[in-house]
Amino acid sequence: MRIIKKQIIVYNPQKFIEHITKKNYKNIFIVCGHSALNSELVKELKENIATFYLFSEFSPNPKYEEVENGLKIFNENKCDCIIAIGGGSAIDVAKSIKAFAKLDNNKNYLEQQIKENNIFFYAVPTTAGTGSESTHFAVIYYKNKKYSVAHQALLPDFVLLDEDFLKSLPEYQKKSTMLDALCQGIESYWSVNATEESKKFAQKAITIILNNYQEYIKENSKVYLEMLKAANYSGRAINISKTTAAHAMSYKITSLYGLSHGHAVAAVLPHIWKYMMDFLEINSNEEVESIFKDLYNIFNVNNGKEALEKINQLYTDIGLEFEHIVKKEDLDILTESVNAERLKNNPIVLNEKCIKEIYKKLI
Numbered sequence: 001m002r003i004i005k006k007q008i009i010v011y012n013p014q015k016f017i018e019h020i021t022k023k024n025y026k027n028i029f030i031v032c033g034h035s036a037l038n039s040e041l042v043k044e045l046k047e048n049i050a051t052f053y054l055f056s057e058f059s060p061n062p063k064y065e066e067v068e069n070g071l072k073i074f075n076e077n078k079c080d081c082i083i084a085i086g087g088g089s090a091i092d093v094a095k096s097i098k099a100f101a102k103l104d105n106n107k108n109y110l111e112q113q114i115k116e117n118n119i120f121f122y123a124v125p126t127t128a129g130t131g132s133e134s135t136h137f138a139v140i141y142y143k144n145k146k147y148s149v150a151h152q153a154l155l156p157d158f159v160l161l162d163e164d165f166l167k168s169l170p171e172y173q174k175k176s177t178m179l180d181a182l183c184q185g186i187e188s189y190w191s192v193n194a195t196e197e198s199k200k201f202a203q204k205a206i207t208i209i210l211n212n213y214q215e216y217i218k219e220n221s222k223v224y225l226e227m228l229k230a231a232n233y234s235g236r237a238i239n240i241s242k243t244t245a246a247h248a249m250s251y252k253i254t255s256l257y258g259l260s261h262g263h264a265v266a267a268v269l270p271h272i273w274k275y276m277m278d279f280l281e282i283n284s285n286e287e288v289e290s291i292f293k294d295l296y297n298i299f300n301v302n303n304g305k306e307a308l309e310k311i312n313q314l315y316t317d318i319g320l321e322f323e324h325i326v327k328k329e330d331l332d333i334l335t336e337s338v339n340a341e342r343l344k345n346n347p348i349v350l351n352e353k354c355i356k357e358i359y360k361k362l363i
Contacts, residue, residue: 007134007155007156007157007158007159008157008158008159009134009159009160009161009232010158010159010160010161011160011161011162011163011225012160013040013041013044013160013162013164015160016041016122016124016158016160016162017041017044017045017048019158020045020048020049020081020083020122021048021049023081023120025049025080025081025120026051026078026080027051027052027053027077027078027079027080027081028049028051028052028053028079028080028081028082028083029052029053029055029070029073029074029077029079029081029082029083029097030042030045030052030053030054030055030082030083030084030085031055031056031058031070031082031083031084031085031086031090031091031093031094031097032054032055032056032084032085032086032090033056033085033086033087033089033090033126034056035086035087035126035168035169036085036086036090036124036126036165037054037056039085039126039164039165040164041085041124041160041162041164041165042085045083053073053074053077053079055069055070055073055074055093056090057069057070058070058089058090058093059089060089061089061139061141061255062089062092062093062096062139062140062141063140063141063142064109064110064140064141064142064143064147066093067093067096067097067100067109067140068109070093070097071096071097071100071101071105074097074101075101075105079119080119080120081119081120081121081122082094082097082098082119082120082121082122083122083123083124084121084122084123084124084133084156085123085124085126086124086125086126087125087126087127087129087130087177088125088127088129088130088132088261090126091123091125091130091132091133091138091156092132092138092139092140092149093138093140094121094123095121095132095137095138095149095154096109096138096140096149098117098119098121098153098154099114099138099149099151099153099154100112100114101117101119102115102117103115110142110147110149114149114150114151114153114154115153116151116152116153117153120157120158121154121155121156121157121158122156122157122158122159122160123156123158123159123160124159124160124162124165125159125161125165125228125231125232126165126166126169127165127166127169127173127174127177127231128166128174128177128178128181128216128224128227128228128230128231129176129177129178129180129181129231129262130177130180130181130184130231130235131181131184131205131231131232131233131234131235131236131237131238131239132235133156133159133161133232133235134155134156134159134232134235134236134239135155135235135236135238135239136150136151136152136153136154136155136239137149137150137154137239138150138154146251155239159232161225161228161229161232162228163221163224163225163228166221166224166227166228167221167224171217172260172320173260174216174217175217175262175263175318175319175320176260176261176262176263176266176320177231177260177262178209178213178216178217178227178231178262178318179262179263179265179266179318179320180231180234180261180262180265180266181205181209181227181230181231181234181262182205182206182209182234182266182314183246183247183262183265183266183269184202184205184234184235184237184238184243184247185201185202185203185205185206185209185230185233185234185237186202186206186246186269186273186295187238187241187243187244187245187246187247187269187345188201188202188205188234188237188238188240188241188242188243189202189203189206189237189291189294189295189298190244190288190291190292190295190346190347191238191241191242191243191244191345191346191347192344192345192346192347193240193241193242193345194240194241194291195240195241197240198236198237198238198239198240198241199237199294201233201234201236201237201240202233202234202237202241203298204229204230204233205230205231205233205234205237206298206299207298208226208227208229208230208233209227209230210299210300210310210314212226212227212230213314213317213318214317217317217318241345242342242345243342243345244342244343244345244346244347245268245272245338245342245343245345245346245350246265246268246269246272247265247342248338248339248342248343249268249272249334249338249355249358249359250264250265250267250268251264251337251339252333252334252337252338253267253268253325253326253334253362256326256330256333256334257325257326259325263320264325266315266320266322267322267325267362268358268362269311270308270311270312271358271361271362272346272350272358273304273307273308273311274304274308275348275350275354275357275358276288276292276347276348277292277304279348280292280348285347285348287347288347288348291347292304295307322362323362324362324363325362326359326362326363327363328360328363331356331359331360332356334356334359335352335355335356335359338355
């Protein structure tokens with residue numbers, strides 16, 4: 001039986017601070033993204049916490065050495081609590097520090113078995129995107145290679161969804177993180193690992209985004225909390241099902257061309273969906289066809305063609321470029337970069353030839 005640690009999720013910053021102050025932690029370690037350093041929440045935490053250590057020296061794609069630096073501060077000061085405030089990178093750094101805190105510092109942490117520990121973990125996402133505040137895995141880079149750090153103990157214990165953080169979010173980041181949440185919802189729904197529970201979370205994420213994205217990009221703050229909830233649901237969905245081919249094919253696009261993660265995933269996903277629909281016209285698969293029909297209902301359309309039209313309309317509405325984003329000379333590099341494990345989660349098998357064909361559509 002799958003057991004997932006129960007999280008507490010609140011929407012009121014004061015409840016968040018009260019919970020921390022009542023716990024009487026001795027030394028609190030705060031992992032904070034640069035954009036959140038001067039936020040009201042961080043100011044209030046500083047005013048209400050006696051002893052804390054603030055760490056923000058990490059990259060958008062966190063490096064192993066940066067996690068090591070944070071861990072050294074954490075251990076030297078005998079910290080007994082971690083608070084992560086930021087986007088996916090900040091939360092991934094905090095997760096990695098928690099994962100490595102009780103391991104042997106004379107060995108490579110990535111080669112060791114992660115152990116359960118009682119370090120209480122708070123998370124505050126500052127974007128409506130990854131939903132990493134409700135997942136049990138993180139990504140860090142070691143010698144320019146991406147590694148996944150995963151364990152049920154890494155799921156944050158207490159989460160604050162604070163809509164005020166979205167008010168200062170740059171426009172491009174707002175759009176691209178929303179796209180990440182949407183793609184996570186779609187991929188989670190069709191993942192071979194999907195369960196009834198994960199499908200419910202995925203459906204909520206997709207529905208909220210489709211109903212609110214237009215007001216969100218108009219910066220109507222009345223829908224900000226809804227978008228945070230959508231991202232959180234998408235995180236809870238992939239925490240069970242994991243992502244699929246679109247995510248697997250997006251990472252090299254980001255590293256080669258500097259396109260944001262959500263933008264890269266969104267560029268690839270419709271082409272993968274179209275490939276799978278075309279495949280099913282020749283090779284019947286009742287189970288996958290049933291999943292796609294469910295998705296069409298969620299999108300409130302009649303068929304796959306209309307679903308893709310709805311996605312493309314969303315892309316047009318948000319005004320980002322989804323064509324001409326890769327170079328022909330990089331096709332082999334891109335194709336070879338795709339993680340085979342992620343492809344196993346896809347409902348239709350993608351071989352090397354069709355992966356390259358999908359990348360060609362982005363030239």
